[in-house]
Every structure is written in structure tokens, then in C-alpha cells.
Amino acid sequence: MDDTVQKSCWGVAVKASLGLAGIILLAWLFAGGDAVTVIAAS
Template identity: 75%
Template sequence: MDDSVQKSCWSVTVKAAVGLAGIILLAWLFAGSESLAVIAAS
């Protein structure tokens, strides 16, 4: 049972990381690289 819980936890973590990367990529594509740098710095 512990194996399935740990595997599920990693699955959620990976999906969250990929989702966040996708959102950042879309923001970069639509806003431009310099705008994203301003957003990330603030």
C-alpha cells in the first residue's frame, strides 16, 4: 500500500511541475521573453 501512495504522490508532483512549466511557456510565448523576466523578478 505504501508503494501505491508514494507512486501517486510522485505522479501528482510531476503533473504539477509539467503544468507549471506549460503555463510559464505559454506566458513567455504570448508576452515575450523580456516581459516574463519582469514578471519573474517581481
């Protein structure tokens, strides 16, 4: 039972990380590198 809980937690963490990276990538593509630097710093 612990194995399934641990796998699901890692799955959520990986999906959240990929989602955040995707949002930052899209922001960089549409707004340019300077805007992403401001977003990441805040």
C-alpha cells in the same frame, strides 16, 4: 500500500511541475521573455 501512495504523490508532483512549466512557456510565447522574467521573480 506505501508504494501506491508514493507513486501517486510523485505523479501529482510531476503533473504540477509540467503544468507550471507549460503556463510559463505559454506566457513567454504570448508576452515575450521580459514578462516571464517578471512573473518568475515575483
